[in-house]
Amino acid sequence: MHIAEGYLPPVHAVAWSAAAAPFIVHGVRVLTREVRRNPEAPLLLGASGAFTFVLSALKIPSVTGSCSHPTGTGLGAILFRPPVMAVLGTITLLFQALLLAHGGLTTLGANAFSMAILGPWAGYGAYRLGLRAGAPLMVAVFCGAFVADLSTYCVTTVQLALAFPDPSSGFTGALAKFGGIFAVTQIPLAISEGLLTVLVLRLLIQSSPGDLARLGVPFRGRDKAVAR
Amino acid sequence: MSRGTRINALLLAAVLLLAVLPLALGLGDDEEEPFTGSDAQAEVAIAENDPDYDAWFSPLYEPPSGEIESALFAAQAALGAGVLAYYFGLRRGRRQGEAHASSAAGGERP
Numbered sequence: 001m002h003i004a005e006g007y008l009p010p011v012h013a014v015a016w017s018a019a020a021a022p023f024i025v026h027g028v029r030v031l032t033r034e035v036r037r038n039p040e041a042p043l044l045l046g047a048s049g050a051f052t053f054v055l056s057a058l059k060i061p062s063v064t065g066s067c068s069h070p071t072g073t074g075l076g077a078i079l080f081r082p083p084v085m086a087v088l089g090t091i092t093l094l095f096q097a098l099l100l101a102h103g104g105l106t107t108l109g110a111n112a113f114s115m116a117i118l119g120p121w122a123g124y125g126a127y128r129l130g131l132r133a134g135a136p137l138m139v140a141v142f143c144g145a146f147v148a149d150l151s152t153y154c155v156t157t158v159q160l161a162l163a164f165p166d167p168s169s170g171f172t173g174a175l176a177k178f179g180g181i182f183a184v185t186q187i188p189l190a191i192s193e194g195l196l197t198v199l200v201l202r203l204l205i206q207s208s209p210g211d212l213a214r215l216g217v218p219f220r221g222r223d224k225a226v227a228r
Numbered sequence: 229m230s231r232g233t234r235i236n237a238l239l240l241a242a243v244l245l246l247a248v249l250p251l252a253l254g255l256g257d258d259e260e261e262p263f264t265g266s267d268a269q270a271e272v273a274i275a276e277n278d279p280d281y282d283a284w285f286s287p288l289y290e291p292p293s294g295e296i297e298s299a300l301f302a303a304q305a306a307l308g309a310g311v312l313a314y315y316f317g318l319r320r321g322r323r324q325g326e327a328h329a330s331s332a333a334g335g336e337r338p
Contacts, residue, residue: 001268006283007274047315053308057301060247065256068266100300101287101306102267123239159271164277174277183268188250192243200312202232206317 001059001068001184002093002111003102003156014022017109020090023117027086034080045210048076049088053198054164055193056092056115062185071152072127074145075200077120078123078127079215089116137219138198145197149190153182 008016034041055072076085090112096102103111127144131137149172157178166173204212205219212219256262274281291297298299 001265001270004267004271004283006273009281009298012285032309042293043318044314046311048284050311050315054305054312055308057305059265059301061250061256062264063250063255065250065259065262066269067263075335094260094303098289100304101290104285104287106285160274163289164274164281166277177273177277178270181266181273185266188246192246194245195239199236202236202239202283205325206232207316 002096002115002160003107003159005097006106006162007104008107008110008159010038010106013106013109014023015109016107016127016159017115020086020109020113023083023086024090024112027083027090028104030081031087032081033083033100036213038214039152040211042212044208044215045080045084045088046085048079051075051094051197052088052092053067054095054207056194060189060192062188064185066181066185067190068182068185069155070196071115071191072193072197073115073120073152074123074127074141074148074193075197077124077148077196078141078144078201079212079217082117082120082124086112086116086118089120091223092116110159111156114159118155119148119152123152131218136189137217138201141148141201142198145196147188148182149193153186163223170193 031045035045052072052075055070058068058070059067071089073085073089076088090108093103093108093111093115097104097108099194117166123144123146126147127140130140130143135143149217157175160182161171161174161176164178166177169176209219233272251288253264
């Protein structure tokens with residue numbers, strides 16, 4: 001769940017927006033270059049954006065007795081690299097802020113920084129690290145999606161703890177408090193997102209091996225056979 | 229059922245289980261209001277840490293009721309699912325078309 005409208009002090013809201021802006025501008029450039037270079041790209045880009053749309057609309061109950069939703073940004077980060085997700089994730093956030101009163105315009109910068117920027121980068125990093133360590137593709141994909149999801153809400157936790165430190169225990173106390181609300185709730189959801197991302201990637205290997213090969217996803221013949 | 233389909237079904241079942249278990253085990257029973265959103269809980273925590281803080285901006289548009297809000301969330305999910313289904317349908321159709329074309333071309337050869 002994102003930080004609600006008006007729930008970051010103006011200074012924090014401006015600072016996070018300023019931090020997010022260059023990533024989004026860079027993402028738009030990368031996205032237009034990708035589309036221009038390859039006329040087939042918009043299809044799979046649309047599908048990656050759609051995955052984020054679906055997952056971030058599903059509020060799922062968690063072990064903490066509260067609800068949150070996954071982010072769906074790991075898939076696009078793995079396929080198209082993180083800069084593209086800065087754009088797709090921000091579009092999703094904007095949609096929710098304008099139509100659903102979920103998240104907000106004043107908190108858009110902070111929410112984009114967590115869900116559209118840091119989450120995808122952390123997830124992509126985990127995916128590459130997994131591959132380099134010799135993990136099977138699907139294990140690396142699971143790790144990527146899991147980390148993208150969970151790290152998003154760790155950033156949300158830090159953002160709120162910075163803005164609203166605990167009156168007695170300060171930043172650390174607030175970190176524990178908001179972490180209990182966001183990060184712990186998110187763990188089972190991040191597992192779900194990891195599993196769903198693996199599922200979609202299996203279907204992609206089956207239906208569009210050409211797209212995946214072009215994007216440099218290292219699937220082998222065996223993965224393809226298993227997916228069939 | 230092929231091995232691949234079985235694995236896919238298992239993945240989906242695991243996701244469903246993860247979502248249903250907290251409900252089935254009654255993990256929300258200790259809460260005043262079970263299974264509220266984490267964003268609403270954060271608002272409560274903010275009020276505890278900084279009782280004087282007031283949200284200084286309110287959403288431009290707010291769904292008038294919980295029903296409308298859930299309808300809009302459902303619409304968002306449906307839109308995304310539709311685009312995903314279009315992508316997979318198109319890819320599958322193209323591959324089948326290519327397979328037909330190549331088998332037809334192969335059949336015509338003497």
